[in-house]
Structures are given as structure tokens and as C-alpha cells.
Amino acid sequence: MHADPTGVLTGTHFLNGDQACCEGALAGGARFSAGYPITPSTEIVERFSKRIPTIGGVFIQMEDELAASIAIQGAVWAGAKAFTVTSGPGFSLMMEHIGLAAMTETPCVFVDVQRGGPSTGLPTLPAQGDMMQARFGSHGDYPCIALCPSSPQECFTLMVRAMNLAEEFRTPVFLMMDEVVGHMTERVQIPPAETIAVTPRKLTDKAPGEFRPYEDSEDLVPPMAHAGEGYQFHVTGLTHDERGYPSMTPATQAKLIRRLREKITRGMDRITQVEEDNVDGAEVVVVSYGITMRVAQRAIKLARAEGIAVGGMRLVTVWPFPEERIHALAGRVRALVIPELNMGQVALEVERCARGATQVIPVPHAGATVHDPQQILDAIRKGAGR
Amino acid sequence: MPELASRREVAAAPDAVERELTEIRVAGFGGQGVILAAQILGKAAAIFDGVHATMTQNFGPEARGGACSAQLIVARHPVLYPYVTKADILVAMSQEAFGKFVPELKQGGLLLVERDLVRIQQDLPERVRTYGVPATRIAEKLGKRVVQNIVMLGFFGAVTEVVSRKAMEQAVLSSVPASMAALNKDALQAGYEVGRACLESRLPASECDQIPEYAAWLD
Amino acid sequence: MSTAETPTEMPLCEQAPGENPICENPVEQFLRTDRMPHIWCPGCGIGTTVNCFARALLKTGLDLRKVVVVSGIGCTGRVAGYVKLDSFHTTHGRAIPFATGLKLANPELTVVVYSGDGDLTSIGGNHLIHAARRNLDLKVICVNNLTYSMTGGQAAATTPEDSITTTSPYGAFEPAMNIPHLVAAAGATFVARWTTFHVAQTMKAMQRMLTRRGFSFLEVISPCPTLYQRRNQMGDGLDTMKHYKEVSVSNNNANLAEIGMTKSGQITVGNFLEIERPDYLEAMRAQLRNRLQERYIEVGGAPCQN
Amino acid sequence: MAKGTVAIKTERCKGCSFCVEFCPPKVLALSPVYNAKGYHPPQLIDPDKCTGCDLCGMYCPDFAIHGFRFPKAAAEPAPTVGAAA
Structure with a gap:
């Protein structure tokens, strides 16, 4: 499947990394974002809020990062592709919902434009100090995917890739930018929509009643359903069985946690990108x-x-x-x-x-x-x- | 494509390996359009001249009042290090910016100043050539003070060889609202004319006032 | 069937209710019966509110495929797990922002937020305020049992003064949050409070919320016999229900500033507020259409899918 | 003559007595027998007076009981139900 041309700003542009990231999100199919302003990530959603009404989608500025990081997950279950962006302190606030996305296998993208920390640190200056937080920040044991762009061009291409990986593996994906890349302006080439590969959401083809939201599938990534389609499914952050029902037993925990990890490990070849x-x-x-x-x-x-x-x-x-x-x-x-x-x-x-x-x-x-x-x-x- | 870095001697190691680049600092105070100027310059190079350009801006409280600056690296090859280490060109639109950034200007570098706002009171690095333009005054005479940065860009285009005239014009026109196109075109043109006259006169910057094309803007 | 057959009717239902359709409890269709019995304690009122909710849904005739329940964490947070609808059991305090994303990405959905007082007003208080301010079309049902039950009965923002809880062993002394007053001030367009004793009124309020547009909020005061009433020598669930019957005063025109909960005083109940103003989506669409004219692509009934 | 009756899923009952207490014609009582979890579920002690009003069903927190009217009786005007404050 290729990108919807409506959202693709094909051409050569002089953009900073934040702006390019927004274009990547749009090209990757994002039609919903919820955000809370924080330097140096704000330009991403500023651009999104300007662009999205003419493309067909929603941006909402939430009351805090906790809200932003879960509003996108609501949007995903309603059928949209969604992402949020933040920086330093906001990333800390989003941690719980990164765990929720991992546990409920909600495909979504978190962009962290890294700035100096700890705490308020250096709002306008760069660091790469959140790398371990991306990996281990939320409680519990879960795998994650994190990509690191080193130019505005890559902020575009890797944001598209992040959106795609999120769908392929039904997992939260991080785009770990930094202030320099976010605020650096360079030439960014956006190819025609038909040359941008976009991964469609993996949806069930089963009928309501036969659908088991977390059933085993060959690639360990269960197909999902959207709210409002008659499946009447249940999603919980509690440890759950294949039906999605809470089941707090050692066996269910072992099975679920192993599968969450294994689906990423098995996909390593498709995920790993090294130059x-x-x-x-x-x-x-x-x-x-x-x-x-x-x-x-x-x-x-x-x-x-x-x-x-x-x-x-x-x-x-x-x-x-x-x-x-x-x-x-x-x-x-x-x-x-x-x-x-x-x-x-x-x-x-x-x-x-x-x-x-x-x-x-x-x-x-x-x-x-x-x-x-x-x-x-x-x-x-x-x-x-x- | 203009010859980059043609004016400069090859700097000493260790950065000699990357000498095919031009490091530019554009600085002034908030409201002068410093960031936009750097952005347009970068766009002219990266989009319309097809070379590589990396622009970074200094954010933070200083951008809302005091010194505000942007850095631009223009190169034939992809830019690796994104910041100015030693500026080949310093564009100083305010006294504070001049004072803050002149120490990073390299020997033999180029200094462009807002003639009415910057007084060169301190020693410059060796062999620095200085050019001044009454950008604010020209902009006011054209009708809007806000185009002072575009006047400066025209002047910059005339006295340096970093970007082509055509690319500069395309970059300006693609960066301003259509309703402001004519004014910006005039501002760019005025800057170019003053710059070219200055350059061709071979007079030191302090004596540019004597050039008729220049003096015309001063009364 | 006729009344003459009555004597045989009842035992039949008791022995095998599934065999005779008339014996089927109408709420069964809303429940994940494979998860029954539920985890709530004897005498807990949460189930009663769910009962009212199921009956309200039945009366509205809404397409159940388009009704979604979102819960946070806590005893009431488990409601999402028992209703046979698309249902989301999210994180503590964040049911409202999750519901916000659901609603905005697919405006066709009827989105119900069903959670407890600790979840909605304390850890999630900020979201409550802002969703009310936005007049987001959410139906928020807050079961208020005056304590944190799931964690063992600690003091909550809603715990009345002088109440004994595990973290206020000598009696609470912070004033309890007056939730209807708060949400009304924040901009909610429907505000009601009932108790689990008032089943018919609760059901009707729910019915109203489900069929109107805009931020609608219902507080249901409910017993937590195991953790709150027991520690405060207030008896069991039934005693609490009788207490509600005794001390409740229905007043739709009550001054909301004066209806804060006390330990054993009057409980003012009623449908306090219902006003009309554009909800979030209406306001958003109007603003964007006004500014962007035909360039605006409206997010309508269909989800913003790609 | 009874207008209706109740159906009870005894194994779901937790013995809270809400149904017994708030039954308008007072036709229910807790049974002396235990269900599997040790609770006393309700039983109909005065079937003739049951109106099938289902108030017990609305009160029941455990979805264990509900009332219904016999088809013929259902055609008659329903009595006002619900608890007034």
C-alpha cells in the first residue's frame, strides 16, 4: 500500500527536522495527533495543526502529556493512525502510556526531541540522554522499537518508517530525535505518494463472535478490530488472555509477556537498520x-x-x-x-x-x-x- | 553554481579536510528578521542552487530581545558538523550581535554590518574585510522597516559569492506572502545595487557614503 | 402462556432460566456473562449502577455496536470489563483523554466514560475539568463510594470529613470535593447526582445523557460496605441504601456550591443542570470551516482512517 | 392473581438483600438455603402479590434477579415503579 497523496507534500523543501517529522507523519498516514507544547518539539504539532484540517483529520491540544499520550491511543482504536510528540519532561510524563500501548498492542508513534536534562534541564539545547528511558522507561518488561534520525531528511523518512513499524508489529515506536536535528534546517526531498510505502493496519477478517483480540497468529502479531464495528471486544492494560479478558495468572503473564517480546525479536531483520x-x-x-x-x-x-x-x-x-x-x-x-x-x-x-x-x-x-x-x-x- | 569559499585561504588543520564549505553567522536582535534571512539564504543554496546547506538557529530567551542568531553552513558535500566553528562570514545587524560574534570571525573573513546600528569599535581579526549597508534606512524608504533583512540579503548576495542572484530571488519570493512580493523584490534589488556599487568602487567600507548609489539612500 | 400457568412458570425459570426466553434478564445482552460473577463485594452499589446503565441503553434503542465504554482503574474501572460493548480498561485517571481520542477520531461513536471518584476526580481531575470545558460529547458516569476501594480503603478527595479510612485513621479533615459543583463550573452541560437507592432516577439520567450531545456528568453515590461503611460503623450495603433513602433530598434547583458531601448529613440529589452550547466537534468544525472555507475537509461520521 | 414473577440466578447472588428490602409489594425474602458461595439467595414468598415490576432487577448489583410480567398482564397499564426520595 502506498501513501495517500492528500497528505504528501511531494517536492524539495527547506525544512527543519521538526517540520520534516510532521510531513513524515502525514505521509505515513497519521490523521490524528494530540499534543502538549514543549520545546524543542512544538514545531511538529504546530505544523500538524495547520496542515491537518485541509487533509482530513484532527489535532487536539490536550491539558498535559499524560492526556496526549493516551488520547492518541483512543484514536487508534477508533480507526486512525496517530502519534504524539514531546521532549524531556513530557517524555517522562508519557511513560505510563508507553507501557499501556505495549501491553494493549496499540500501534502508535512517540516522537521525543531530546533536550538536556534531568528535569527542566536545557529546554533549547540538545542531548541524547533519553535513550535508556525510551528502552526501559515504563514499568514492566516490554520490548520497544526506537529510530534515530540524523538529518531533517531522515526525520521525514524515519517518521514514515516509525508509523509503518508501529502497524507491522502493533507496538509503540519511538522516533528519538534531538534538539539539533529538530531545529536544523536542510533540504528535504519528499517523493511522490505512490513511491512511499505505507503499512496498512492489520485488521481481523473474522466475524464478530469469532474474533479473539489477542489470539496467537503466526507472526505473533494478532489482527485487531476498531471500535464501532460490532466486535464488542475488550481491551485492558491488565494481563489478559486471548479474549482480551483479565487473567492474572503466572501462565497468562508468561505467555503474554513472552509473545510481546518474541514478536519483536522475530522481526529483528526487518527492524534493524544500521549504516x-x-x-x-x-x-x-x-x-x-x-x-x-x-x-x-x-x-x-x-x-x-x-x-x-x-x-x-x-x-x-x-x-x-x-x-x-x-x-x-x-x-x-x-x-x-x-x-x-x-x-x-x-x-x-x-x-x-x-x-x-x-x-x-x-x-x-x-x-x-x-x-x-x-x-x-x-x-x-x-x-x-x- | 558560484564558486564556494573562493575568497578564502585554506584554513589550517584539523578542519582542512572539510574546507569546501562556508560558515556563516547571521545575527541581530529580535524583530530584525535574522532567522528568516538565514532561512532564505539556506533555501537559496539548498533548493535553488542545489548545493548543501544546514541552518541552525539559536533558540531561547535571547531570541526575544537581545542577541539572536542563526548559523548557516553551505557546502558542496553534505554538511556534517552543523555549527559554525570559525565564521567565514558574519552578518551583524546590531551592536550586541557584532560584539558577541566578532571573535568567532576567522582571519581574512568577511564582515557585513547594518551601517547605522553597528559601530566597529574593536579590533577585528586580521585581514577581515568589512562592508556596511544602511539596511533599515533603505527598508524604511521603501515603505516597510520589516524588509531590512531582505535588503541585507541583497547586499549579502552582491558582496559574497555564496548563492546566485537568481537563487536568492527565488528563495525570497517563495518565503514571503504573495501580497508582499513586490516590496521584497524591491528590497532585494536595492540591497544588491548598493552592494554592487560598494564592491565595484573598491573603496573601504567607511568611505562608501561617497558612492552616489549609496548616498542616495542616506538623505 | 397464560396466568393460569403461573405456578409452573416460576420454578422453570429458577431451574433453567435460559430455556424460556421470558425468563431471560433483559440486561444479560449487555453483559459479558462469561465473566460472571463479577468481582464486586456483596452490597457494593457499582453493579446496581451497571444494571441501571444497561436498562437505560435498552430504552434509548441506541445501536450497541456504536456504544463504547471507557474506564480507568479502580473498582468502578472494572465496569468496562463486564459490559458487552467495545470497551477499554485504560490507565488510572486517564479514561477521559482516551475517550477524547476515540470520539474525535470517530464522531459516530457514543462514548461513555464509566469510572470511580478517585480515578475521575483525583488523579484524573485535570482531564475532567478540561473535557467539561471543551464540552466534549462524552457521557461520564462517576460512581462515588467516597474512598479508594480497590487499594483497600484509603482517603480520597471525596472522603467526607471525620471519616475513618486506612490513611486517615484519626478521621479525615480535608473538605470533600463537591464534584457536581466542580464540573458545572468547568463547563459541563449536563450535571446530575443520584444515589444507588435512586435506581429509576439514575436510569433516567443515564438515558438522558445517552441521547443528548455535549459533556454530560452523573455522580452516583454508592456504598462501599467492605471498606468505607464498615470502618465508619455505618453498617452494610443495605444499611447504607436505607441511609440514602433517609437523608436524600431531591432538588433539581439546588445551589451546587452547597451540596458537598458530609459523613452522615443530607445528600442533595437531582438533575441539576442541563444547558445547550456547541460541543467540541461542532465548535471545531464551525471555526475551521469559517477560516478555511472549502479547503476544510470535515471529519464527519466516518473515522479518520487512512 | 399474580401479574408477574421473578427469575433468579441463585449462583450469582451475594445476598445483599436489596431486592428484598426495596420490593414494593414485599414478596421476597432471603431463602434459608445457601448457594455455592455461602450466600442466601432471595426467594418468592408471596407469588400472588408479585407485580413483575422488576424493581428488584434494577436494584440487584449482581444481575441475579429480575422481574417480568406475564404477557397478558403486560397489556394493562404498568404501575408506577421506582423509588422516590
Whole structure:
């Protein structure tokens, strides 16, 4: 299925990441968004609120992020594709509903334009400190999918992809932007609608009465139904059986939680997106994501000019973590260098996956700006033993 | 396509590997249209000239009163590092912006100022060339003070080679409401004319007042 | 069947009610009977309100495929799980914003929010206020048992002064929230309060809410014999029902500022308020059509699907 | 002559007595027998007086009882039901 041309602003534009993200949402089929203003994410819904009435859909500004993050889920069950956007403190407030979406298998997208924290932190300045919050922020054990764009162009393409992955796996998907990417303006090419693939919602073809909302299916992603169609189904955040009824037994919990995890694990090949640059034969590989990988590329060039064989690996999907790729890489290099705008979050994952096979050198940064490429260069030199 | 960075010497390592880019800072105070100017400039480069441009703006309380600025990197290749490290060009629309950003201007760089609002009271980095334009005055004479940023863009277009004239015009017209097209076109034209006259006269900025095309706007 | 057959009629129903259609309780069709008996305690009033709700639905003749129930968390939050309608048991306090998304994405739906006092007025208080302000077309039924029951009977925003609860062991001293007054002030266009004793009035109020448009709010005062009445030596569920009968005063014109609940004083009940003003969707459509003219694509009956 | 009667799902009953207490003609009483959960469900003690008004059904929190009228009687004007405050 391809995108509905009504929502696709085909052409070449000069947009910031936030604006491009909004266009991605529209191209991906989003016709509902609920939001609460917070810097630096606000431009996404500002644009959506302007665009959506002429496309056919609804934007509502809610009273807080808790409301926004669950209103979109109501809209999903009513038949719309929906997303919300936020930043730092708002992301914290949305955590409970990320768990609800995971538990009820509600396809929706959460965009977090990361800013410096903790707390109010740096409203207008960048960080990548929410990576672990995206992964583990809501209580309970659930998997998630998180994508990290590093340009406005990618804010568009990855937002479309996020909307699609949400539908394919019936799970909340995160677009983990950062303030730099969100506020950076660049050329964004939006292709014609017919070339943009859009994943339709997986709906049941069963008759009311035969429909079991959470039944096992081959890919572990049960087809859903929308309210108002006569299925009279029940959805609950409680642990539930195949009928969707609360069933708080060890067996039901084990079955449900395992399936939620397994559906993502099984889909790893379709979810994982990693970009490699001269990784073969590299002594050192820089592993990073988002804006930091762009900055790191400058350091990589500088290191190559010094004769160091450096490769780069950009994690476009950070969650689920490309565990095997990192593990395989770790066995072939002298060091992995992990710059990120936090004190070492994804570096922990890299370290875990390297399983001691190589040296892991984090390049932490507290945020408020991006790395000085020199810091990354120094780490590369260290990894190469220079 | 104009030759980028043609005016500049190749900077010293470590950033020599990426020298095919131009780093521009546009700064002023809130209400001068500084961000829009940078946006239009970036659009001219990225959309109409087909090179790469990355624009970032400084947000926050300072954007509502004091110094407000935008950064633009124009390059032949995709821009990696999004911020100005050493500005090739500083466009200063206010005294405060000038004071704040002149230290990041590189040696041999280009300084464009709002002639009536910026007084160059401090030492500039070596070999910096300065050009001034009475952008606000010209805009007022054209009828609306708000087009001061467009006048500055015209001036910028004339004294630098970052974007083509055609791209600049397309970028301006695609960024302003249709009802304001004529005024913006005039503002851009005026800026270009003053800039070209200034450049062709080969006079130092402080003596540009003597040029008839320039002086015409000052009385 | 004739009256002459009466003597055989009743035992038949008692033994096998399913075999004779006339013996079928009319509310059965609204219930997920495969989940019965429900979890509510003996003498709890929540089931009584559901009974009224089912009968109200029956009387309205609404297409049940288009009626959705959304609940939050708590004892009343379990209502969503027992009604045989599209039903959503969401998070604590957030039934209203979930319902907001449902309603706006598919305006054809009749969206009922059915939850408790703790859920709707405390943790979800902000959403209650804003949905009322927006005059969003939601039918909100708040069963108020004056305490947090599901968690074991703690003090709530609605607990009357001097009441003993597990977190006010020496008696509550915060004034109880006057919910009808709050929602009326916030902009609700229908506000009523009844008790579980007033089954016919409760049912009628529900019927009215289901058939009108705009933010409609019904508070039903209900016993929690296990946790509230017992700790306050107020007897069991039946005693509480008798108490309601005794102390309730029906006054549709009551001054809402003066109807706050006390531990054993008068309970003012009534259909306090019904006014007309454009609901959220009407206001949204009018505004957008006015500004955008023919460029506006109205979100109508059909869900905003892609 | 009874105008109606009640049907009881005894296993759903939790013995709250609402039906007994608020039955207008007072035709119900709790039965001495226990259901599986140990509650005393109601029984019809005065069937002739039952009007089938279903007030018991409306009060019942457990959907365990409901009243109904016999078809012939249903054609007659229904008595006013409901509890007044």
C-alpha cells in the first residue's frame, strides 16, 4: 500500500527536522495527533495543526502529556493512525502510556526531541540522554522499537518508517530525535505518494463472535478490530488472555509477556537498520547515532587523514539493539568508540554486546551542544594505539 | 553554481579536510528578521542552487530581545558538523550581535554590518574585510522597516559569492506572502545595487557614503 | 402462556432460566456473562449502577455496536470489563483523554466514560475539568463510594470529613470535593447526582445523557460496605441504601456550591443542570470551516482512517 | 392473581438483600438455603402479590434477579415503579 497523496507534500523543501517529522507523519498516514507544547518539539504539532484540517483529520491540544499520550491511543482504536510528540519532561510524563500501548498492542508513534536534562534541564539545547528511558522507561518488561534520525531528511523518512513499524508489529515506536536535528534546517526531498510505502493496519477478517483480540497468529502479531464495528471486544492494560479478558495468572503473564517480546525479536531483520562505512579492515569503528554520528564523521575523516583505518557504524535503529552485529564487529577491531550526548548509555549496550572481545571507549558528553570532533578524534587515536 | 569559499585561504588543520564549505553567522536582535534571512539564504543554496546547506538557529530567551542568531553552513558535500566553528562570514545587524560574534570571525573573513546600528569599535581579526549597508534606512524608504533583512540579503548576495542572484530571488519570493512580493523584490534589488556599487568602487567600507548609489539612500 | 400457568412458570425459570426466553434478564445482552460473577463485594452499589446503565441503553434503542465504554482503574474501572460493548480498561485517571481520542477520531461513536471518584476526580481531575470545558460529547458516569476501594480503603478527595479510612485513621479533615459543583463550573452541560437507592432516577439520567450531545456528568453515590461503611460503623450495603433513602433530598434547583458531601448529613440529589452550547466537534468544525472555507475537509461520521 | 414473577440466578447472588428490602409489594425474602458461595439467595414468598415490576432487577448489583410480567398482564397499564426520595 502506498501513501495517500492528500497528505504528501511531494517536492524539495527547506525544512527543519521538526517540520520534516510532521510531513513524515502525514505521509505515513497519521490523521490524528494530540499534543502538549514543549520545546524543542512544538514545531511538529504546530505544523500538524495547520496542515491537518485541509487533509482530513484532527489535532487536539490536550491539558498535559499524560492526556496526549493516551488520547492518541483512543484514536487508534477508533480507526486512525496517530502519534504524539514531546521532549524531556513530557517524555517522562508519557511513560505510563508507553507501557499501556505495549501491553494493549496499540500501534502508535512517540516522537521525543531530546533536550538536556534531568528535569527542566536545557529546554533549547540538545542531548541524547533519553535513550535508556525510551528502552526501559515504563514499568514492566516490554520490548520497544526506537529510530534515530540524523538529518531533517531522515526525520521525514524515519517518521514514515516509525508509523509503518508501529502497524507491522502493533507496538509503540519511538522516533528519538534531538534538539539539533529538530531545529536544523536542510533540504528535504519528499517523493511522490505512490513511491512511499505505507503499512496498512492489520485488521481481523473474522466475524464478530469469532474474533479473539489477542489470539496467537503466526507472526505473533494478532489482527485487531476498531471500535464501532460490532466486535464488542475488550481491551485492558491488565494481563489478559486471548479474549482480551483479565487473567492474572503466572501462565497468562508468561505467555503474554513472552509473545510481546518474541514478536519483536522475530522481526529483528526487518527492524534493524544500521549504516556501515568502511567497517571491513578497520582498526577502530566509531558507533553512534543521531546528530552525534554526523559530528563523528568529521572526526573519522580527520583520523583517516592521519592514516588510521577507521570505520563508522550508525545505528539508525537503536532499539532493539543490533546485538549480533556489534558482537561480530567487536571480534574484528582493536576498539569501538562510542560518542553520544549523554554520559554513556548506548555505550553500555555496546560493552555488553562486545562481551570483552574488544576495547570499548565511550566519549561521553553532557549535552547543550554537540561534541567537538577533536574529542572523538582523541578517542579514535587512543583506540588505535596512537 | 558560484564558486564556494573562493575568497578564502585554506584554513589550517584539523578542519582542512572539510574546507569546501562556508560558515556563516547571521545575527541581530529580535524583530530584525535574522532567522528568516538565514532561512532564505539556506533555501537559496539548498533548493535553488542545489548545493548543501544546514541552518541552525539559536533558540531561547535571547531570541526575544537581545542577541539572536542563526548559523548557516553551505557546502558542496553534505554538511556534517552543523555549527559554525570559525565564521567565514558574519552578518551583524546590531551592536550586541557584532560584539558577541566578532571573535568567532576567522582571519581574512568577511564582515557585513547594518551601517547605522553597528559601530566597529574593536579590533577585528586580521585581514577581515568589512562592508556596511544602511539596511533599515533603505527598508524604511521603501515603505516597510520589516524588509531590512531582505535588503541585507541583497547586499549579502552582491558582496559574497555564496548563492546566485537568481537563487536568492527565488528563495525570497517563495518565503514571503504573495501580497508582499513586490516590496521584497524591491528590497532585494536595492540591497544588491548598493552592494554592487560598494564592491565595484573598491573603496573601504567607511568611505562608501561617497558612492552616489549609496548616498542616495542616506538623505 | 397464560396466568393460569403461573405456578409452573416460576420454578422453570429458577431451574433453567435460559430455556424460556421470558425468563431471560433483559440486561444479560449487555453483559459479558462469561465473566460472571463479577468481582464486586456483596452490597457494593457499582453493579446496581451497571444494571441501571444497561436498562437505560435498552430504552434509548441506541445501536450497541456504536456504544463504547471507557474506564480507568479502580473498582468502578472494572465496569468496562463486564459490559458487552467495545470497551477499554485504560490507565488510572486517564479514561477521559482516551475517550477524547476515540470520539474525535470517530464522531459516530457514543462514548461513555464509566469510572470511580478517585480515578475521575483525583488523579484524573485535570482531564475532567478540561473535557467539561471543551464540552466534549462524552457521557461520564462517576460512581462515588467516597474512598479508594480497590487499594483497600484509603482517603480520597471525596472522603467526607471525620471519616475513618486506612490513611486517615484519626478521621479525615480535608473538605470533600463537591464534584457536581466542580464540573458545572468547568463547563459541563449536563450535571446530575443520584444515589444507588435512586435506581429509576439514575436510569433516567443515564438515558438522558445517552441521547443528548455535549459533556454530560452523573455522580452516583454508592456504598462501599467492605471498606468505607464498615470502618465508619455505618453498617452494610443495605444499611447504607436505607441511609440514602433517609437523608436524600431531591432538588433539581439546588445551589451546587452547597451540596458537598458530609459523613452522615443530607445528600442533595437531582438533575441539576442541563444547558445547550456547541460541543467540541461542532465548535471545531464551525471555526475551521469559517477560516478555511472549502479547503476544510470535515471529519464527519466516518473515522479518520487512512 | 399474580401479574408477574421473578427469575433468579441463585449462583450469582451475594445476598445483599436489596431486592428484598426495596420490593414494593414485599414478596421476597432471603431463602434459608445457601448457594455455592455461602450466600442466601432471595426467594418468592408471596407469588400472588408479585407485580413483575422488576424493581428488584434494577436494584440487584449482581444481575441475579429480575422481574417480568406475564404477557397478558403486560397489556394493562404498568404501575408506577421506582423509588422516590
